[in-house]
Amino acid sequence: MITRLAVSGYRSLRDLRLSLGRLNVVTGANGSGKSSLYRALRLLADVAQGRVVQSLAEEGGIQSTLWAGPESFSRGMKSGEVPVQGTVRRNPVALKLGFAGDDYGYAIDLGLGPSASLFALDPDIKAEAMWTGEWLGRSNVFAERRGPGVRIRDGDGAWRQASTTLAWFDSMMTHCADPRDGLDLLLMRDRMRNWRFYDHLRTDRDAPARRQQVGTYTPVLASDGADLASAIITVRQTGDREGLAAAIDDAFPGATVDIDSRDGWFELEMRQHGLLRPLRTAELSDGTLRYLLLVAALMSPRPPELMVLNEPETSLHPDLLGPLARLIALAAERSQVVVVSHAAALVSALEDAGARRIGLEKSFGETTAGDDDPPKWEWPKR
Known part of the structure; x- marks a missing residue:
């Protein structure tokens, strides 16, 4: 089960870190970032499918999906004493996605490619990491990628160079997963490929x-x-x-x-x-x-291990929201479920069934999770 989800630099999700439970309901006003969070989860799944670059291209390229505000907000900006404005950047431009559970964690860092390239709208995969436990540390990482180089720690704790020429558009999740030397990567890739998303059930x-x-x-x-x-x-x-x-x-x-x-x-x-x-x-x-x-x-x-439903209440009469909530709660006994919804009745019914409520808000164009304390998180280094 995913217990931590982190997104940085994607649309309105400047720096969002969430704790997840077995059953989760994401809600908030229109424009609060619900769809962006849903898309971020889909992008993570696309990494395992080997199509994260293509998915970002379908959204207009990485530059159109990046956080459009300043790298950080000063106290004066938040108080209104000074206008919101760009600041001197301390870190490179990046779109980062990651998740972790009690067993494993994974994160990817996507950056800008060469501006002179014909593929300038495509992202470069700058860094990746996979580790044991809920957050990345020096001692628990066992697979990491920096640029074209990938190294994997063996069972004795020694590092092995798995690749020195990995292409900027290929993930170590798809190209270094091996049943002999990259078994954990292979297992994680298959788990992520098993995630299921429903947002386009046509009627x-x-x-x-x-x-x-x-x-x-x-x-x-x-x-x-x-x-x-x-x-x-x-x-x-x-x-x-x-x-x-x-x-x-x-x-x-x-x-x-x-x-x-x-x-x-x-x-x-x-x-x-x-x-x-x-x-x-x-x-x-x-x-x-x-x-x-x-x-x-x-x-x-x-x-699946994870099922994500985006606005399942569409077209449903209010009388069907109670049965739907009971159906979702039953499914959560077998899978981790994330529901994105703005239907108050469905949100309330899911909360009554024990769902973790994630209320998204937007301030200065940035999506936040209300009063929730963000969980500990570390990103891989480039």
């Missing part, structure tokens, strides 16, 4: 979930929900069949779902009390379809 009239799909064993719902029918029948056959029925009945009393299978093509049907025939997915309301998609995602027979 519009042309949504993939509203169409028939070829049926196949589906323990993990697709990010757009295209394989909903297959995911539901997989939960029913290999997962928590009774829990699935209870989650649907909790939201829609007396309702049941079934799968119409013809020549290997699946389509979900929903039977509701009082109706003479089942409703197909093309006939369901956006809110009903979204809830069923969330059921399929949260009841996965192959739960």
